[in-house]
Amino acid sequence: MLSGRQFGLCPTTVRPVPRGHPGVRVWRRWELYLSPELPGWTTFCGCPGLGPVVDCGCDRDVQVSLPGGVQQVLEVRVDGQTLPASAYRVDNRRWLVRTDGGRWPTRQELTAGDDQPGAFAVTYERGVPVPAAGRWAGGHLACEIAKAAVGDTKCRLPRRVSAIVRQGVHTEFVDPTKLARDGMTGIPEVDGWLAAVNPYGLPRDSVVWSADLPSPRRRTS
Incomplete structure (x- = not known):
């Protein structure tokens, strides 16, 4: 998507x-x-x-x-x-x-x-076909999802936490909801590929449609 x-x-x-x-x-x-x-x-x-x-x-x-x-x-x-x-x-x-x-x-x-x-x-x-770079990025994302599923602390997926203050150290995190709106995942390897193939965050390819031409028949069931 x-x-x-x-x-x-x-x-x-x-x-x-x-x-x-x-x-x-x-x-x-x-x-x-x-x-x-x-x-x-x-x-x-x-x-x-x-x-x-x-x-x-x-x-x-x-x-x-x-x-x-x-x-x-x-x-x-x-x-x-x-x-x-x-x-x-x-x-x-x-x-x-x-x-x-x-x-x-x-x-x-x-x-x-x-x-x-x-x-x-x-x-x-x-x-x-999915290009090699896309398969590579998808592999990174799949690994991080698997880590999140088993509770691995090394998972790099962003958490729903905006900031943490501990022992005088203030740490801010990227808001995952903002990443989703921007079409990103929070993983640099994945986001770099997404920015290259879909820089404007389009939901799908553009198409040209004419009301003057009949619509083709497609089997749906």
Whole structure:
């Protein structure tokens, strides 16, 4: 949470469903292509082309968009059969591209199981792996939590004490509630890494969302 929920891999299975009406291969966005040499041309899938003649490789039968980021594809099933890993690749940690000359299904039988005919299911690891420095910092934090659990006096986690006066010596401690508000733990090794990967204390990565695009279907139970 303190790192902004940037890291960690989660296995997930999705059932891609083509968007649009039958017979419409892609979602199209038409804009003037600003070029004096090519007056009147338009963009089709972000590429210059003369009307619908050029599809710029945006054919949805060849590539499908997966909720990112895709770290590793574990399994692809079409009609209950598992495809070999050589039959596809991943571009830009998002696009699952068919490379064996075949095409992805244009219809999806959502009432069928992942291993049944009519189903198209993709299982993959989604997210960003925890970097080595993050694992190192997490190990330090885990050790200090374990010390606190067994009452080890060498535990470095901050206590809910602001100051102690003993034999004329005045000692002040950092308020743990303030550390939590600032996104810190009180352990220098951990806090240094958190400050490096999440300097502004964001709760999660920023995202761009458009109300003009339909929301994808996700299985929740």
